[in-house]
Amino acid sequence: MTVLVRDFLPADADAWVRVRRAALPYMVTTPEQVLSDLAEAHPDRHYRLLVAEEDGEVIGTAQVGISHESTKPDQGFCNPYVHPDRRGRGAGSLLVRAGEEHLTGVGATVVYTWVLDDGPANLAFAGKRGYAARRPAHFLRLGLADGTLPPLQELPAGVGLLTAADFEDDPRPLFEADTETTSDEPSDTPVRFTDYENWLATTWRRPGFDHALTSVVTVDGRIAAFSAAETDGLTRYSSAMTGTLRAYRGRGLAKLAKNDSLHRARAAGYTDAYTGNDAGNGPMLAVNRWFGYEICATEVRHVREIG
Structure with missing residues (x-):
């Protein structure tokens, strides 16, 4: 049995999703998303997808690149995942090695990776390769089929509810809102969006981004x-x-938006809702607890200097 690592090919999309869903079932992953993310990646991202293959079967994957929108320069990322039934064959080590070689070649000085905390083996794997643990984050799940969503709230005076579909003619206000809120998220590699065209390609037009289920709260x-x-x-x-947005915080508006979106999702037939939160993001964790989300897994961000 020989394991090798190679670049992702479009024909690998279904196998990629099969591995990712088995290793990380808490994220929405589709073949269309994988192909779009690779095709639309900004050149400065130096984005590369790797697969580990054993006797013709894809058993592991890795996303590798530069966090080019980070306010810190030369921040690399390498996120490898191996199918749970195919661990212990060396695929993870080969993916990490190939990912680090790529990042060194494009000027990264550090590599960040997420490590699933589902037992001592994964954390030990990262530690043996020189990665130091940083901040944890949680995956949370909410069952939509059991009817336990909080009722829809009455809108306060001056407050309106729209969806992203209402911005089809001009999405720029949503880009600006996304830029401000994302820049305030807790992160080791803080992000600020500056490229509107890239945001259109990688967020607004990304397969799976649901305009009808994305809820937008307006004030005046x-x-x-x-x-x-x-x-x-x-x-x-x-x-x-x-x-x-900063000027409107403390008024329960994020809860209003998310509740509307969740009700729309349930009405559309979706049964499982997932989200992710930095463990230090107390306000958002409180909002999700109010909805009934429960933590279903934890990942720990790790970092290693390579330059």
Whole structure:
């Protein structure tokens, strides 16, 4: 049995999704998303997809690149995942090695990776390769089929509810809202969006981004909060980003947006809602607990200097 690592090919899309869903079932992943992310990646991202293959079967995957939108320079990432039934064959080590070689070649000085904390083996794997643990984050799940969603709230005076579909003619206000809220998220590699055209390609037009289920709260006609939705077109719904602009925080508007989006998702037939939160993001964790989300897994961000 020989394991080798090679570049992803379009024909690998279904196998890639099979591995990722087995290794990380808490995220919405589709072949269309994988292909789009690779095709639309910004040149400065130096984005590369790797697969580990054993006797013709894809058993592992890795996403590798530069966090080019980070306010810190030369921040690399390498996120390898091996099918749970194919671990212990060396695929993870080969993926990490190939990923680090790529990042060194494009000027990265550090590599960040997420390590699933589902037992000592994964954390030990990272530690043996020189990665130091940083901040944890949680995956959370909410069952939509059991009817336990909080009721829809009455809108306060001056507050309106729209969807992303209402911005089809001009999505720029949503880009600006996404930029502000994302820049305030807790992160080792803080991000600020500056390229509107790239945002259109990688967020607005990304397969799975559901305009009809993305809820937008306005105050006096201006965007105040939003809850972005991604779906697999079948049963899974994911909150891609929920945020409130700084001037409107503390008024429960993010909760209003997310509640509307979740009700829309349930009405559309989605049964499983997922989201992710930095463990230090207390306000958003509190919002999700209010909805009934429960932590279903934890990942720990790790980092290694390579330059």
